[in-house]
Amino acid sequence: MLSLSIFFWGTVIVAIISFWWQSDKVKILALAFVDQHCKKQQLQLLDQTMVLKGVWPVRDELEILKLRRRYHFEFSSTGEIRYQGIIVLHGHTLKNLELEPYVIPTQEDSLH
Numbered sequence: 001m002l003s004l005s006i007f008f009w010g011t012v013i014v015a016i017i018s019f020w021w022q023s024d025k026v027k028i029l030a031l032a033f034v035d036q037h038c039k040k041q042q043l044q045l046l047d048q049t050m051v052l053k054g055v056w057p058v059r060d061e062l063e064i065l066k067l068r069r070r071y072h073f074e075f076s077s078t079g080e081i082r083y084q085g086i087i088v089l090h091g092h093t094l095k096n097l098e099l100e101p102y103v104i105p106t107q108e109d110s111l112h
Contacts, residue, residue, distance in 0.1 A: 023069070027052070030071050030087050033094050038075055043102070046074040046082060058090055066091035077102045 031050050038045045050071040058068040069089050074082045081103065088096040 023052075023055075026067075026069055026089060026092065027071070029092055030069070030089055031073075033089075033097065034073055034075075034085065034087055037097055041099075042077075043099075044076045044079060046076055049073065050087070053086075060090055060093070066093075068095070075099065075102075078105045 027050055031048065034050070035045050035048075050073050052069060053072050054068075054070040056068055057065055060066055067090075071087050071089075073085045073087065075085055076082055083100050083102045085097070085099045087094070087098075
């Protein structure tokens with residue numbers, strides 16, 4: 001009975017570590033998507049941080065079960081005001097990237 005208990009808890013621990021490791025890889029991917037988008041729009045990604053706001057299972061177009069993750073982040077267009085953004089991934093696939101309305105800087109206010 002003891003060996004079955006050890007096997008069960010060992011499996012649980014391995015599953016938790018695996019989930020954490022995969023989540024970290026997806027977070028890095030999400031950060032890369034946001035960083036690339038911000039550079040294209042000439043925006044500044046603030047603090048290089050992503051905050052996980054939700055994880056839930058969804059089915060993709062091929063009916064394959066994947067985890068949907070939603071992250072929040074902050075960006076700036078002028079370097080003075082912080083704006084919120086949201087990115088949603090299904091597995092490793094970008095599904096949505098939204099930025100709240102922001103001020104478009106004039107030439108003298110530009111970050112670059």
